[in-house]
Amino acid sequence: xxxxxxxxxxxxxxxxxxxxxxxxxxxxxxxxxxxxxxxxxxxxxxxxxxxxxxxxxxxxxxxxxxxxxxxxxxxxxxxxxxxxxxxxxxxxxxxxxxxxxxxxxxxxxxxxxxxxxxxxxxxxxxxxxxxxxxxxxxxxxxxxxxxxxxxxxxxxxxxxxxxxxxxxxxxxxxxxxxxxxxxxxxxxxxxxxxxxxxxxxxxxxxxxxxxxxxxxxxxxxxxxxxxxxxxxxxxxxxxxxxxxxxxxxxxxxxxxxxxxxxxxxxxxxxxxxxxxxxxxxxxxxxxxxxxxxxxxxxx
Numbered sequence: 001x002x003x004x005x006x007x008x009x010x011x012x013x014x015x016x017x018x019x020x021x022x023x024x025x026x027x028x029x030x031x032x033x034x035x036x037x038x039x040x041x042x043x044x045x046x047x048x049x050x051x052x053x054x055x056x057x058x059x060x061x062x063x064x065x066x067x068x069x070x071x072x073x074x075x076x077x078x079x080x081x082x083x084x085x086x087x088x089x090x091x092x093x094x095x096x097x098x099x100x101x102x103x104x105x106x107x108x109x110x111x112x113x114x115x116x117x118x119x120x121x122x123x124x125x126x127x128x129x130x131x132x133x134x135x136x137x138x139x140x141x142x143x144x145x146x147x148x149x150x151x152x153x154x155x156x157x158x159x160x161x162x163x164x165x166x167x168x169x170x171x172x173x174x175x176x177x178x179x180x181x182x183x184x185x186x187x188x189x190x191x192x193x194x195x196x197x198x199x200x201x202x203x204x205x206x207x208x209x210x211x212x213x214x215x216x217x218x219x220x221x222x223x224x225x226x227x228x229x230x231x232x233x234x235x236x237x238x239x240x241x242x243x244x245x246x247x248x249x250x251x252x253x254x255x256x257x258x259x260x261x262x263x264x265x266x267x268x269x270x271x272x273x274x275x276x277x278x279x280x281x282x283x284x285x286x287x288x289x290x291x292x293x294x295x296x297x298x299x
Contacts, residue, residue: 033245096216
């Protein structure tokens with residue numbers, strides 16, 4: 001049982017139904033999946049990076065390792081930032097697995113350093129001078145009709161040949177999958193590096209590297225550069241070798257010998273009635289904070 005990937009779609013549906021939200025979320029799903037071949041050898045291509053991590057915001061509360069879910073740190077517009085140095089991007093604003101990982105190592109959700117090393121080794125031709133931030137919107141219309149278009153504009157400006165997309169939370173996986181589809185439709189090859197296999201495959205993407213690790217670790221294990229290099233190398237190999245859409249490859253990296261961690265995330269059967277009530281209260285509170293911030297940014 002625990003050797004199988006976490007069934008996020010079922011877990012999330014049951015979780016929110018138990019919290020009292022009667023209408024289950026409808027995830028995107030497509031029969032047709034676009035596919036654009038890599039336009040040349042990987043060592044001659046320019047690669048870009050898309051993340052759902054947020055730039056650090058000094059006035060938005062705790063965003064450090066182990067921080068509680070922080071809706072005040074969310075962002076609602078596509079952004080681009082220079083790749084120089086080590087950009088300070090964090091994931092406190094999304095629902096990664098806070099029980100089994102604490103976001104101590106940026107390289108587990110933001111593989112920029114490994115991409116730079118891959119460029120130095122000649123494994124890729126070059127890196128885009130900017131990386132790109134993709135918001136996590138539950139509204140599929142907003143993602144498709146605004147965010148994907150804005151992302152494509154930036155990618156085309158930078159003359160990027162292929163994009164690596166790295167989601168962190170369940171809805172992040174949907175946002176990145178929708179973006180991958182849109183980029184491929186517009187002649188940009190993509191690979192999604194993620195941990196929620198059922199969500200990505202339900203939607204349908206061209207290339208997907210599945211890492212069977214807790215959410216927030218799609219680029220490798222914390223404090224383990226070897227696993228981070230191995231994960232990116234597998235994603236790049238998939239980018240260069242896939243010949244058809246819906247190609248999924250699984251990373252060989254394992255979280256631990258014991259897979260009991262898979263029992264916990266959003267598993268309502270593991271929670272008491274008091275915990276469920278507190279979760280509903282916290283969710284409503286964070287949703288109100290997110291709504292206020294979104295409205296302020298829309299002004």
